[in-house]
Amino acid sequence: MSVPLGYYLTLGAVLFAIGLCGALTRKNAIAVLMSIEIMFNAAILNFVVFWHYLHNGALTGQVFALFAVAVAAAESAIGLALVIAVYRHYRSVNVDDMRTLKG
Amino acid sequence: MDAIFQLLQNSGAPMPEWLALALAILLPIVIVMGLFLTVFAFLTWVERKALGRIQNRRGPNRVGPVGLFQPVADGLKLLIKEDIVPGAADRVVHFLAPVLVVVPAFLVLTVVPVAKGFVPVDLNIGVLFALAVSTASVLAVFMAGWASRNKFSLLGAMRGVAQVVSYEVPMVLAAVVVLMAAGTLSSIGIVEAQRGWCGWFVCKPWGLVAFVIFQTCAMAEVARTPFDLPEAESEIVAGYHTEYSGFKFALFQMGEYVAAITMGGVTVTLFLGGYLGPGCDLPRIGWLVSAGWFFAKLGLVVVINIWARGTWPRVRVDQLLAFAWKVLLPLSLINIPAMALWYFLPNRLIGWIASAALLAVALVGLTRLNAGRAFEKRSYRFIS
């Protein structure tokens, strides 16, 4: 593997930016959650990239990435449950419709 | 694959590196796919004949001698049928779903050692890769049901997803026991750890229980009878592949059947000793003998599958899920300490007895707990 580290970091940064764009511009709440998943995965990719290039024998980067994957899965589960609960109340998953705190 | 690459590089033939690489990648793919497609075709014939005999009829016997060319006839028929796509269906998803059902089935074959020294890629996470990829077919089932815009399809797809997801957990836990014993995730490592007299993991008490659990869950994963509720014809009009015709339907059937064969291959690798058997270490023809052993064991597992299909009725969906969560999951969890007892007790005989006793108690206890009420005896009255 003779790809320099910078290429991978650029890839991670661009993926994160794409996810951020989705999270900021999409109307549907589930699409926003999908974009957040993209951001999560870009960050985890960054961890693994740094582990591969600079690890000196330690496996800490991979272990951290494993925990990050677990946390991301838990977060997406709760996020989607919240979206379903909100849909039941508002009958819509448009983020523009969820403006008031009062139910 | 690496071995082929090394062989081509060191053979001295004037071959550029990219060509050697391409050949090293393509050759195992072609061999494995060709081999297992032939096995698939042959096994469909075996299944139809065996089911026929179980049901007191002969099975296909028109096409070719004893109906041997029936799979060819089936394939040709499905190829030339008209491909109907419902008007309201989501075309892209409807098209991709059969493909995504077939791909994981074949992808798992990359880590199944077919003969001694013959595995396409020897990943050091082989078994984890096999289990992970086989769970990726659940998405394709849901896509198929969703894209058809048909309530029966959606219902079948939901049941299919619930079934696959529920039976994944005991399957992985049953595989965990084997991994504890072998100490490695590589499939060749697991096969080599089963050498020796009575070395196959199915000969040990925890191994037997884990084999039964794994094979049951594998049958449920690929939705074969008695777990074929998602695609039952008398229940929900063929479920999630109602709206498929022609070659896409053939792809669904092929995906399901090849997945059954593939999970049989994984079962053989994990529990039945893979390609091991007397004569597999002979110097020159050892690989052929080991391939023979592997296919014999695979045939045994598939015959058990077919036998179960012909004998047992379909289970209801709530019985299905209750069986997974209330019986198989606790049993596979109790299997893990049973294996630990077998492994760590100083006296081997005490270890065998202790783990067998624990498993027997667990089995009896679970069946007692899940038994439900016994019905009182019926009395009939004749009105004459």
Added chain:
Amino acid sequence: MNIAFYILAAVTLLGAALAVSLRNLVHCLLALVLFFVGVAGHFFLLRADFLGAVQILIYIGAVAVLILFAIMLTRNVSGTEGGGNSLGGAWWFGAGITAALAALATAAVRRSSLAATLSSPVTEQGIVKTMGRLLVTDWVVPLEIMAVLLTAALIGAVVVALEEDRKS
């Protein structure tokens, strides 16, 4: 072996770009699955085999199905998938900000001295074994906390999404 990196990077970028821009939510989900496959491929390329298998198992096997169920359960009653334009008003503002962020990050990466590091060949054979040992010796506390977190998240998700049709 650089070609593998470029192919996988193209697949990943395509998946992410389609996932944030397609109109039909189920098509977005399929693009997201393509993105997950690309990331898993990158993990395998970076010799983090265990993490690649975990990525396939968790993301494609579970999270994608979860998102699919959520899409199915929150379909708009009027029948159209997500309305006309998938992007809200002032989408150019969000796109502009993210383009600026991407440019900034790329410039920062290019300027750093670390960016030209080439990889040392990973010669560890028993990565999974070592990781298993690490998880129960050095990192056992985060592991247990993770188990508690996942249980709490699961129970919380079930409670939140439960139908409230019990009139108390």
